[in-house]
Amino acid sequence: MSTLTPTVPAKPARGLRSTEGKAPRAQRESPFARVSAMIVMGVFTLYFLVPIWWLLVAASKNRSQFNSTNPLWFADFSLFENMGNLxxxxxxxxxxxxxxxxxxxxxxxxxxxxxxxxxxxxxxxxxxxxxxxxxxxxxxxxxxxxxxxxxxxxxxxxxxxxxxxxxxxxxxxxxxxxxxxxxxxxxxxxxxxxxxxxxxxxxxxxxxxxxxxxxxxxxxxxxxxxxxxxxxxxxxxxxxxxxxxxxxxxxxxxxxxxxxxxxxxxxxxxxxxxxxxxxxxxxxxxxxxxxxxxxxxxxxxxxxx
Amino acid sequence: MQIKKRAAAVALLTAATVVLTGCASGSTTSGGDAAACEPSEGKVDLTFTTWIPGMEDVAAVWNEENPDVQVKVQTGPNGNGGTYQNFFNQLKAGNAPDLGQIEYDALPNFRVQDGLMDLAACEGVLDAKADFVDWTWGQVNFGEEDAVYAVPQDAGPMAMFYRADLFAANNIAIPTTWEEFAVAAEAVRATGGYITNFSQSDINQFAGFVWQAGGSWFENDGENWTIDLASPESVKVADYWQDLIDRDLVSTNPPWTDEWNNAYNTGSNWTWNSAAWGANSIASGAPDTSGNWSVALSPQWAAGDNAAGNWGGSSTAVFKGSKHPYEAAQFALWLNTSDEALTMLNKSANLYPAAKSGLELPALKEGVEFYGGQAIYDVFAEASDHVSPDFIWGPTMTQVYNDTSDGFKGAVTGNGTLTDALTSAQQSTIDALEAQSIPVNK
The missing domain is CATH 1.10.3720.10 (MetI-like)
Incomplete structure (x- = not known):
């Protein structure tokens, strides 16, 4: 979660750059670097969250649906029943x-x-x-x-x-x-x-x-x-x-x-x-x-x- | 450092084993520790490590009947998941449990490292030979006439699970020979399905095929190991499957994955050559196909034969260092031959007994709903009778499985052949044994 916070100030920074025109490279990131950094972080966030999502979905299915339904979306919701069985x-x-x-x-x-x-x-x-x-x-x-x-x-x-x-x-x-x-x-x-x-x-x-x-x-x-x-x-x-x-x-x-x-x-x-x-x-x-x-x-x- | 020390220790143990077995087979003197197996005085506490769920309930029955011999059940992950390594650690530290569950393919490793107690001198153990399905006894005495290193527990005789409905609807005869199986494979492929899946990483299953074909991967003459991964029988089986793979007549999904389950659940895979315990695996992996399956004896290499392979199974061993081998042996015999214990184990863990009497359990005579009411265990009982007693496991099976499976994974993607994989695993196995100073014939 916290990895996302640094991306928040992106907007004001972009506004600044446009008024100042050319800025020294060391101080201003190019939009390209910013976007690619966002993409990289987005990909990593997905990479870390998808398994947890999968786990949540899989844990909510009963056994016959586990193999036969979309692994990333819910079928009949039997999470609490499964918990009880466990x-x-x-x-x-x-x-x-x-x-x-x-x-x-x-x-x-x-x-x-x-x-x-x-x-x-x-x-x-x-x-x-x-x-x-x-x-x-x-x-x-x-x-x-x-x-x-x-x-x-x-x-x-x-x-x-x-x-x-x-x-x-x-x-x-x-x-x-x-x-x-x-x-x-x-x-x-x-x-x-x-x-x-x-x-x-x-x-x-x-x-x-x-x-x-x-x-x-x-x-x-x-x-x-x-x-x-x-x-x-x-x-x-x-x-x-x-x-x-x-x-x-x-x-x-x-x-x-x-x-x-x-x-x-x-x-x-x-x-x-x-x-x-x-x-x-x-x-x-x-x-x-x-x-x-x-x-x-x-x-x-x-x-x- | 650690590894060197270990290798040295193994070498020493091996040398000791060789000397011992050399004596035993060379003369009539009794072999080493087998001589002493007397009942202990007073109350005895035994520890038993196993990963079978529900074992503590079985032990509770024994404890009730035998107030002087109390068994405490310990547990853990399955053997290769860590329990075998724990056994070796405990043997090194001198605090191994009295009894432990060991699969047949891991027994030689413990034997070579001198971790097993020879139970031959314990009352009733040698006589129990007649109580067990013949080939299982060969797995626990390694062919030594007057030695017993463990008591057989369960077995995995192999047969063919098949989709009776699909074969019937498409007018394809159920194959009884491997030749017919290949012909049927073409017909099945023509309907869009696959007759079966070739499992690239279930090397035990492949070993079961070789077993059925009359081959063996290892041999031990009391001193040296001979390794036969690329024996003629083995190559025959490998060539057969390679041909099916080359012609795209079998699928090659990695086993035990969702993909693999799904292929069975959706009816795109029609058969599975597997062990008795596999009955539940299909039922759980392919729930939508309930009622459509049947079981038949495995296809044969020669028409009219009735050979069967085996996949899996374990034994109850008594470890070196146990202070109460007599009581431990009595418990192991009761656990694996009494109807009461076998029924409980079959119920809680789906174990298919190695004891002859166990094959007659009422639970194994009933029709199974998932298989259209067929009494499938009758088929496995028949298969069990025809498993060859001559298949022998080696002392480094984990390495053999890994190396062979690496080669097989290449072969199913068109990188080399199954036979190549066996040939290279043959060499790496020889190297592995030599690295542990286990004597081997080249």
């Missing part, structure tokens, strides 16, 4: 998965944000030997894809018999190197040393200073970290795939994937995968809409430093 299937295991995802993603992102915030704040505001070394190691962590860590994590969790438990997915979700990075950058820019000094003079301990004073100034960064973590954990599929065997612990991504892998032999699952996929993006949309403005502020704060 929720009833196997005693509501789908709801259990959604709840699991919410706990993994919500809880993991919340705790992960607090840890990342404290860590970044400490790296920004305290002087201690090895500070840069620690920060660089954490930065190195940004470069390692989470997928590459899944198998080593499995072997480690096997040693302590924690595989196939809630903790095997929750604990690794608490760590966010990028969050530490963002929190440090933001804290050093937005939390003045004088303020911390003042809090100390007033007798507040370090923890109290952090939670009552500094956190408030770091809110945009923390919300960004929270969003990043939430989305990352919600979409994280590989770690649960490797760790979990117990269906009641699955997040929704893994559950839907497991169903989808059996569609050929148990065709009824296809309906559930479609409607389930549609429902599973709703929490992400909600959380994005709620926190969108913080997200953008936080991103730009990180990017210019």
């Amino acid at each position: 929720i009833a299937y196997r005693d509501g295991v789908y709801l259990k998965w959604m709840l699991n995802s919410a706990v993994y993603a919500g809880g993991g992102a919340l705790v992960g944000t607090i840890i990342a915030g404290m860590c970044g704040y400490a790296l920004a505001k305290y002087n201690f030997p090895g500070r840069e070394l620690i920060f660089n190691v954490v930065l190195g962590g940004v470069l390692v894809p989470a997928t590459a860590l899944a198998l080593p994590l499995f072997l480690i969790f096997s040693q302590i018999s924690l595989t196939n438990t809630f903790w095997s997915v929750f604990l690794p979700s608490l760590v966010s190197p990028f969050g530490v990075y963002l929190a440090r950058i933001y804290a050093s820019a937005s939390v003045p040393d004088e303020l911390i000094e003042a809090a100390r003079l007033d007798g507040a301990g370090e923890l109290r200073t952090f939670f009552t004073v500094s956190v408030r100034m770091m809110v945009p960064a923390l919300v960004t970290v929270f969003l990043f973590q939430f989305v990352a954990i919600w979409n994280n599929f590989f770690l649960p795939l490797i760790m979990l065997r117990d269906e009641t612990l699955f997040p929704v991504t893994l559950g839907l994937y497991a169903w989808n892998s059996q569609v050929n032999q148990i065709p009824v699952l296809r309906d559930y995968v479609l409607i389930g996929a549609l429902l599973s993006i709703i929490p992400l949309i909600i959380i994005f809409l709620l926190l969108q403005r913080f997200w953008r502020n936080g991103l730009s704060a990180g990017s210019v430093k």
Whole structure:
């Protein structure tokens, strides 16, 4: 959605150009560049929206219409019936998965944000030997894809018999190197040393200073970290795939994937995968809409430093 | 690094396997771990990983009857979707479940990596041979007389689904040989339809055709693997389909896509040579054609034969490291031979049993509405009797499927031939085995 906003000022710009006549290239875009940029963005918007549209349409059809009607337009509207079937299937295991995802993603992102915030704040505001070394190691962590860590994590969790438990997915979700990075950058820019000094003079301990004073100034960064973590954990599929065997612990991504892998032999699952996929993006949309403005502020704060 | 280590580990395991099997076949001493299979003391908890929906209900029945042996069902995506990789990870970490579902074509991989417990010494397992359709037993003992590496669960004997109404309306005889099938293909094409679809990526289906023709893709003499992807039988089947493709007598839609379903739903495709479990796939993919389908035995290479191929099917294996192989074996036998369990599995997951008694289940004797009331499973039961026991899978089937399917995709677009694809997959399979230090005859 937000990708469309930059195109809005197009009209006044065009008016200006016509009164001024020839303008230096660097300052004025040619109409050709403007139009082609619009076209490119339009194409990309379509590219991203069409699959979601397809999903919505497909999820609203019953099984016999799924193959025999136009894939991009509605047939008989049985979206709610399909939802009912999905929720009833196997005693509501789908709801259990959604709840699991919410706990993994919500809880993991919340705790992960607090840890990342404290860590970044400490790296920004305290002087201690090895500070840069620690920060660089954490930065190195940004470069390692989470997928590459899944198998080593499995072997480690096997040693302590924690595989196939809630903790095997929750604990690794608490760590966010990028969050530490963002929190440090933001804290050093937005939390003045004088303020911390003042809090100390007033007798507040370090923890109290952090939670009552500094956190408030770091809110945009923390919300960004929270969003990043939430989305990352919600979409994280590989770690649960490797760790979990117990269906009641699955997040929704893994559950839907497991169903989808059996569609050929148990065709009824296809309906559930479609409607389930549609429902599973709703929490992400909600959380994005709620926190969108913080997200953008936080991103730009990180990017210019 | 990881890969090197893994390859080294595999090489070591393979060497160990070779030594073990070498001993077993060379002398009369019992092979390795088969010796110990005693009941455990006290209450036993077993874990069983499977992707079959409804398995926990079946296990609940067992748990009710066997308070001392409690089975806990774990689940995940299907084998190649990640569960096999999980099994290998767990075997490496030493926390594999006691029991796991493994498809026949993946068993040799686990065998080569030494992940399977030989159940021959467990009470009743060797005797159970008579309870299962002959060829399924060959899939789980790899031709070793006194070894059993898994208990057969389900099977996919192949037959021909066809549009009875269209054949009748156009006065085309139902083909009983592949020769007649090609002739009928011309007649069907003349009406504007296609007699069937050649599936470029269902290599298991193609393997089923080769299986029916009496070929096998692999062989293992206890030490070395011989790879026969381009065996005479295989080439015969490939040439046959290549001819149909060249003459535009079969469609080439990618399988399991909307396009493919639609071709069946609109009546432009007339037949599908598929397994017993395919009955539901058509019913769901082509709902508008309900009542118009029938099932007949597959067309034959020689008139009067009754050979059948197989597509799919899985087994219940006990993993190395299980502390309770005896109880695990008992559960696997009950799961796959008792009418109660087989009925439940057929109902919840449409499994077609590998046990002889399972073929007589009431649910498999009824007429099926989608097929005009025909008792279609009688046809599959007959096919099941005539599946050759000699088809053997290799240890790197995922790679074989990928490489062959790459070649097949080229062939259906006029880029090379099916036989070329098999020849090149033959070479890449030899390379793949050598890369894993699995001994192979060149």
